[in-house]
Amino acid sequence: MPLTNMQVRDLENVVHPYTPLHKIRQTGPMMLDSGKGIFVRDDQGKEYIEAMSGLWCTGLGWGDEELIEAGIEQLRKLAYYHNFAGKGTEPQVALAEKLKEVAPVPISKVFFTSSGSEANDTQIKLVWYYNNAIGRPKKKKIISRMKAYHGVTIASASLTGLPYNHIDWDLPLDFVKHTTCPHFYRFGEPGETEEDFVARLVRDLEELIAREGPDTVAAFIAEPIMGAGGVLVPPETYFPAIQQVLDRHDILLIDDEVINGFCRTGNWWGAQTMNMKPHTISSAKQLTSAYAPLGAVMIPDFMYEAMEQASAKIGLFGHGFTYGGHPLGAAIGAKTLEIYQKRNILDHVRGVTPTFLKRLHALADHPLVGEARGRGLLGAAELVADKTTRRPFDPKAGVGAQCAKFMEKHGLIVRAIGESIALCPPMIITEDEVGELFDRYERALDETE
Ligand code: PLP
Numbered sequence: 523m524p525l526t527n528m529q530v531r532d533l534e535n536v537v538h539p540y541t542p543l544h545k546i547r548q549t550g551p552m553m554l555d556s557g558k559g560i561f562v563r564d565d566q567g568k569e570y571i572e573a574m575s576g577l578w579c580t581g582l583g584w585g586d587e588e589l590i591e592a593g594i595e596q597l598r599k600l601a602y603y604h605n606f607a608g609k610g611t612e613p614q615v616a617l618a619e620k621l622k623e624v625a626p627v628p629i630s631k632v633f634f635t636s637s638g639s640e641a642n643d644t645q646i647k648l649v650w651y652y653n654n655a656i657g658r659p660k661k662k663k664i665i666s667r668m669k670a671y672h673g674v675t676i677a678s679a680s681l682t683g684l685p686y687n688h689i690d691w692d693l694p695l696d697f698v699k700h701t702t703c704p705h706f707y708r709f710g711e712p713g714e715t716e717e718d719f720v721a722r723l724v725r726d727l728e729e730l731i732a733r734e735g736p737d738t739v740a741a742f743i744a745e746p747i748m749g750a751g752g753v754l755v756p757p758e759t760y761f762p763a764i765q766q767v768l769d770r771h772d773i774l775l776i777d778d779e780v781i782n783g784f785c786r787t788g789n790w791w792g793a794q795t796m797n798m799k800p801h802t803i804s805s806a807k808q809l810t811s812a813y814a815p816l817g818a819v820m821i822p823d824f825m826y827e828a829m830e831q832a833s834a835k836i837g838l839f840g841h842g843f844t845y846g847g848h849p850l851g852a853a854i855g856a857k858t859l860e861i862y863q864k865r866n867i868l869d870h871v872r873g874v875t876p877t878f879l880k881r882l883h884a885l886a887d888h889p890l891v892g893e894a895r896g897r898g899l900l901g902a903a904e905l906v907a908d909k910t911t912r913r914p915f916d917p918k919a920g921v922g923a924q925c926a927k928f929m930e931k932h933g934l935i936v937r938a939i940g941e942s943i944a945l946c947p948p949m950i951i952t953e954d955e956v957g958e959l960f961d962r963y964e965r966a967l968d969e970t971e
Pocket of ligand 1: 672780806
């Protein structure tokens with residue numbers, strides 16, 4: 523198909539993240555134009571079920587009038603103010619109070635950013651600041667996992683455990699150490715049970731900490747369910763077992779809830795679904811249902827106290843972003859959390875989850891699907907070249923990308939993460955819409971080879 527005028531203009535002017543830049547000149551970008559509920563339309567008028575909530579973020583779908591109104595009202599009242607040098611705005615207070623109310627562990631204060639990457643960057647800085655304040659200047663290394671996704675700034679991309687975020691970017695920086703990914707289907711060894719697998723991962727972690735020196739390891743960062751690594755669900759016993767090791771060595775657990783948070787996995791937080799007891803929490807994305815950019819770091823008492831002491835020593839707390847806690851994002855965030863509660867979004871997610879997971883798990887019967895996995899309204903099917911041996915497709919063959927293209931043809935937007943085809947639909951999706959989503963998904967799978 524010849525490119526449209528808009529596609530040509532886009533290609534002449536815009537850089538597309540996470541896109542094969544060497545190919546996009548031939549295919550052209552998909553230009554999105556409008557959205558309502560779980561549907562979006564491209565600029566040619568074709569409608570799609572948006573089964574990824576954009577980038578795992580528009581939990582309340584498109585065109586929610588209450589959110590739009592909350593944003594407009596705030597822009598009219600006070601379009602911008604920062605919170606540097608002791609200033610503040612009411613929407614930030616309201617949102618911080620709400621976050622503390624729903625947090626999975628006791629929280630003292632909330633530090634606002636404008637994105638998930640900035641939240642995780644801030645986490646690292648706060649852990650360093652904290653350890654300096656309490657007299658442990660050597661305790662600075664951060665352990666992350668292979669296949670983790672924590673963002674793209676220099677520090678958060680270092681935490682990320684994916685090759686395309688490191689190769690040719692001169693990353694990861696040396697303070698990050700990656701340990702084994704807890705995806706049993708892919709990384710379990712022949713004959714190993716899930717229990718053996720968890721025991722091996724615990725040993726791997728112990729060995730890593732011993733090698734680095736426990737007094738140099740400050741924190742372990744983890745998404746409860748890994749999202750952008752391919753929707754990788756760890757064994758139920760994984761986090762309790764890992765956490766025992768961390769506690770023994772006085773290593774903080776940073777919970778990255780940027781995708782998992784806000785009802786997505788069938789609880790308010792992924793930490794609850796996956797039995798994590800974090801010390802600090804990062805969130806973004808569904809925090810505002812993506813109607814405005816915002817991120818948040820939720821900080822416990824003992825850290826905040828140390829931050830106060832450090833600030834007294836130096837003269838101020840030297841960290842903050844111009845747009846951190848922007849009033850637009852904060853007002854929309856406070857309204858988003860209010861809507862999650864008053865519209866019982868958690869109950870709704872729990873109501874449609876059995877249908878979603880039944881259809882998801884049924885995909886495992888397809889000859890191309892090696893594993894279908896998920897929790898709540900978050901899932902993926904992993905395509906393999908050989909189901910019996912779990913042999914993956916050659917990544918260069920681009921089977922996952924081809925399958926995602928077929929899905930687009932059938933009016934379904936998904937995300938191909940290698941050969942794992944991910945789903946994360948807006949949480950307002952109905953049972954009938956779940957059915958239609960999987961009908962389209964299956965049609966495209968049948969066309970894939
Ligand atoms: N953490 C997780 C778990 C994510 O999935 C993402 C983005 O996908 C980030 C952090 C980074 O967030 P942002 O893209 O807002 O910087």
